[in-house]
Amino acid sequence: MCAVNGSRKAAEIRKLVLDMIFHAGSGHIGGSLSAAEILVSLYYGTMRVDPTNPTWPERDRFILSKGHSVEVYYAVLADLGFFPREELDTFCQFGSRLIGHTNTKVPGVEHNTGSLGHGLSVGMGMALGAKRAHSLSRVFVLMGDGELTEGSVWEAAMAAAHYKLDNLTAIIDRNGLQISGPTENVMQLEPLADKWRAFGWHVTEVSGHDFDELVAALNAEKLGKPHLVLAKTTKGKGISFIENQAHWHHGVPSEEQYLQAKAELEAQWEEASGVGAGIRSN
Ligand SMILES: [Mg+2]
Numbered sequence: 001m002c003a004v005n006g007s008r009k010a011a012e013i014r015k016l017v018l019d020m021i022f023h024a025g026s027g028h029i030g031g032s033l034s035a036a037e038i039l040v041s042l043y044y045g046t047m048r049v050d051p052t053n054p055t056w057p058e059r060d061r062f063i064l065s066k067g068h069s070v071e072v073y074y075a076v077l078a079d080l081g082f083f084p085r086e087e088l089d090t091f092c093q094f095g096s097r098l099i100g101h102t103n104t105k106v107p108g109v110e111h112n113t114g115s116l117g118h119g120l121s122v123g124m125g126m127a128l129g130a131k132r133a134h135s136l137s138r139v140f141v142l143m144g145d146g147e148l149t150e151g152s153v154w155e156a157a158m159a160a161a162h163y164k165l166d167n168l169t170a171i172i173d174r175n176g177l178q179i180s181g182p183t184e185n186v187m188q189l190e191p192l193a194d195k196w197r198a199f200g201w202h203v204t205e206v207s208g209h210d211f212d213e214l215v216a217a218l219n220a221e222k223l224g225k226p227h228l229v230l231a232k233t234t235k236g237k238g239i240s241f242i243e244n245q246a247h248w249h250h251g252v253p254s255e256e257q258y259l260q261a262k263a264e265l266e267a268q269w270e271e272a273s274g275v276g277a278g279i280r281s282n
Helices: 006-024 029-034 036-045 070-080 085-090 119-132 151-162 192-198 211-219 255-275
Strands: 002-005 061-064 139-144 168-174 202-207 227-232 278-281
Touching: 002 006, 002 036, 006 029, 006 036, 006 070, 006 085, 006 211, 006 255, 029 036, 029 070, 036 070, 036 139, 036 168, 036 211, 061 119, 070 085, 119 139, 119 151, 119 168, 192 202, 192 227, 202 211, 211 227
Parallel strands: 061 139, 139 168, 168 227, 202 227
Antiparallel strands: 002 278
């Protein structure tokens, strides 16, 4: 066991995300920034994984169902040592395995995603398989709120409750925006927590930028039902001019914007280095 400063780690991950997207000239920046604390809480404070043995059979599984937000995922995997950190410089370059959506050529990635609405079905199958194999592996699936308009999400939700998959945790990055605008304008989701409860899930509502709340929820034992962690977040979190702007779903900062963003994230890293909260890591 070791402790990691969650706020400082999230700032480091955001800096890697910014660099990847700026240098590639491409990327989904808003949804990657909103999920930084969620990914840090999962990989540094919850999941049992071994970067030196990515296919360890008893590992916990993670599926990034919102597969376009791949930058934050690659940054965490590289930071943990699943592949060399320098490889992040090849993001979205010709010949690189770090392509713009999640794919299993990358060590640590369990499933190809990007076509939205499929991750929970796959995770549900993994969780059912683990149950039947009497494995202690847990399965975590991170979805965007925009992808909840896909009907396959709700088929999986229904099946997971039917099979009482208490080894399955779904997380919703509830930032309220999707590529085409506010989620409630595109397709009303609320009352979202009640809908998941009605489908037979335990539901825990947290701030998606609060490590204490996230780590407690992700590690909670919820017997007899699958668990949904509804994480309220800010799209573009951490960079002032990107926060809460739907048009930054996909976008590349100009050089001037890049320098400003870098300075903001550096300041957050320095502040966190002094007073950042510690979270425990397996
Ligand atoms: Mg969203």
